[in-house]
Amino acid sequence: MSAATPVAVPDNYPALVDRAARLFGGSEAIRDGDMSMTFAELAERSEACAAALVANGLQPGDAVGLWAPNAWEWVVAAMGTLRAGGVIVPVNTRFRGREAAYVLSRARVKLLFTVVGFLGYDYVADLEAASSDGHTIDSLERTVILRGDTPPGTTSFDEFVAAATPDGFAEAARRAAAAAGDDLGLVMFTSGTTGLPKGVMIRPASIIRSFSQYADELGMRAGDRMLVINPFFHAFGFCGSITPCIVKGATILPHPVFEVEAVLERIQSERVTVLPGPPAIFQSMVNSAGLDRYDTSSLRSAITGAAAIPVETVVAMRERLGFETVITAFGMTETHGLATICSAGDPPELVASTSGKALAGIELRVVDDDGHDVTAGEPGELLVRGYCVTTGYLDDPEQTAKTIDSDGWLHTGDICVMNELGYIDITDRKKDMYINGGFNVYPAEVENVMSEHPLIGQVAVIGVPDERLGEVGAAFVVPSPAGAPEADALRAWCREQMANYKVPRHFWNVEALPLNPSNKVLKTDLRELAAERLGAELAG
Template sequence: MESSPTTARTIPQLVRRAAESFGDRSALEDGAVSLSFAGLAEAGLQATRAFCAAGIRPGDRVAIWAPNIHEWIVAAIGLQSAGAVLVTLNTRFKGAEAGYVLRKSGARILCTMGEFLGTDYIGLLEHEHLPELERIVVLRDEAEGALRWSEFLAQGNAFPAAEARQRAAAVSPDDLSDLLFTSGTTGSPKGVMTTHGQNLKVFEVWSGLVGLRAGDRYLIINPFFHSFGYKAGWVSALMRGATSLPHAVFDVPAVLERIAQDRVSMLPGPPTLYQSMLAYPERGKYDLSSLRLAVTGAAAIPVELVHRMGRELGFETVLTAYGLTESCGVVSMCREGDAAETIATTSGRAIPDVEVRCIDADGKELPRGEPGEVVVRGYNVMQGYFDDPSETAAAIDAEGWLHTGDIAVMDERGYLRITDRSKDMYIMGGFNCYPAEIENLMYTSGAFAQVAVIGIPDERMGEVGMAFVVPASGKDVTPESVISWCRANMANYKVPRAVEIVDELPMNASGKVMKFMLRERARG
């Protein structure tokens, strides 16, 4: 069907077609706020008018720094329908981290919070030099020097609705839809550029393979600043006619309560989400019978967890997938009907019309069963890193293959088993942690001559960070003082959970830290 949301090629087109197809059905529920698909389209139009009235032009960048709330979705639809590029900021960022992304992206408007969970977001930016940031809008509450969301929307009345619709209609599938910043292994976050058309093609495939359908009630715990909460989240829900239920803070009893009260059927998340639910002693008090679909990834999972998710949590379908920001979030997926062992021990096979290989150091494809670097080619590969042609050239070769840096074994069926992640990256509770970035942040303290961060196994979080620190001359450093400084200066998930003070780090002949020796030392 030409007018189906699943064939939309831009996000504004998707919103309009979802309104036409699903009308008065519930699209978005957040506390006392409930919007139908038609109502969400109207709210998005008003936001489009506001961004246009504020002078936003096609190609401009607009940032959102906020938790999972309905205003986030409306703001994103509005700015993207105005032709702007969405820049997402991690809610756990400290001021320097957020300031870097805002400067690098050249964002003209920031949509954020007055305060959330004790964090004064605007206050964190007080000492940041942000020459291109013209306006701050607070989505909830109010803050000095910022415009309230309701006032911002009201200013949109000055921009004609008909012109806003024309602006939305003019957005092309080849226009950039978003810049999602990923730290990579260089330490400096890079803005991954992807387009409307490629994102919608990827998540039409993803949502179809997962089995998301009209009437599903989708509890979105995965953060909107990440592909998993944004593209696999509310965008996919719009595409399939599911109801988005944003959830701002993960807390096991609150999630169990929402599943029971809101009759949640779709609940993706990292393995730790399901492990926490299964471990909760009072789980039996809650009616979880509505649960149907689970999608996980980010870490290897025990086969028994897959069995328990079906047996004890009631999921009919549990799937695993693999992807990275540079691939619009998806490279491979398991399929419905795959055995529990396949789901637990692999990340599935390539999504349709995408090529995946494992290669050796010379770029030659390896025989099945031999470990090699995963490379990907197809419509899911990013356009490049924003304003960073050298890093783009390092990531995507002349033949169009995206080099992921991840090591995997591909079996005879084409299923991938990831054996080692991007260089030294580790995953803590579903969050990608890049040692190079954490090390660079730690060096800014001036207290350390050398720093090396590795991931170590953790029963609850999967992996956590451990830092080996050589103190700077004359500096008195303790593990406690290192962790305290890190908590004050970086997002919580980046903070090393263990610190060892050492006299020197093991180095090879070219002066590189031999992290495999540190991993052996950490294992004892």
């Protein structure tokens, strides 16, 4: 086969990793600190992990949790799980014990890969504390520690992999050969307006097809080096970073926590060429006082999304950071992370003002409240149909039917405008969800947790604009008869109960919440009140 002959991209991960081992075997697949792994070694380590899973009794279709920050072990554990026929259940690293326990229990996770010590958290202790409060995980049989100390009852990753047997390798190989793109590969949890997380069923074929086109638009090629700040547990991390790197033979550079100076240092020292991320990351880099101290000339391609991006930022990314290609995209967990994308040659104004047009093979509609198509330039709800749409929510046919209609159209809940070229501009949300630094926040979920506080009688949460993060939460609190909560104390309590990005920035006590005749909170009124209060704070 000549070097110019294209090699077909398979539709499942075991075959994709094997293909990478053949095509890019000696090239660097992952660099994480002092650890460097080639694509051939990635395949070998994935095989060993799969064999160990088989030896530990994992059956095809069993769920495996991954609650850990970006690290090489995450990639190996994920690829090993898929090779063994398991289903990956990524867990948000910012979740506290009760939140993680709900996800793990709902997905009936049998084995959990996690860490001890990330950002000072002990996830194992968090789960034990949650269990003592009634949040048990009856399905969980074993916990494997990828990094950190191994508490009693857990196993280190090295010890776990070392237990692989010849029979385990043989069975894992059989399962890998039988893998199909339409198998259930992942269950990614996303919250909804009910406040309870829903497990979105994800198929490998849909991810690989979408993000192969994404990699093409970015101009990715063998030898590229992608700094992955997007969390692996998120579609932007797993689908939008790990996948295109394996497809194109690019090096994955895991980065667990965003800190602008550390990122600029890695761009310089690691010669990063490709960088995906939400606008807040690029805005922080462009606005960094220390930017000129770093060499960012290696940067070539960037993709952003998950929040609006000013045209000035796109221009600055090209002029100050040195990107040749800057594109935007739109997706959601229910579309396997991607539905629309810009083209590499699109001008900055189009990149900043739209989220691109439909991927090949995907259909879009923009409809009014009655389900009728609106004319170009008019706002309406975005509907998506095609291979990227999930088959539904795990064990939740009712919610699936509410989201995906009988004709296969996914009702995104996002309000957008489509131009004559088919490019969409997301202008608003039909639901109350807002985006904080690239993370979806669902007010109902935050409200449900905050309602447990003894000093809160009622609470309503909305998103308000923030220059750096796009949006942050604002909580309107009606105090309970026991007294009014103090903002700093309430903020500290919330941080103990939920992921940091869900914790509201603003806490305002009010006598009552505005209600409509049906006794539903008028959040439009709250947005007006928030604007007044924020304006007063700035004036003060």
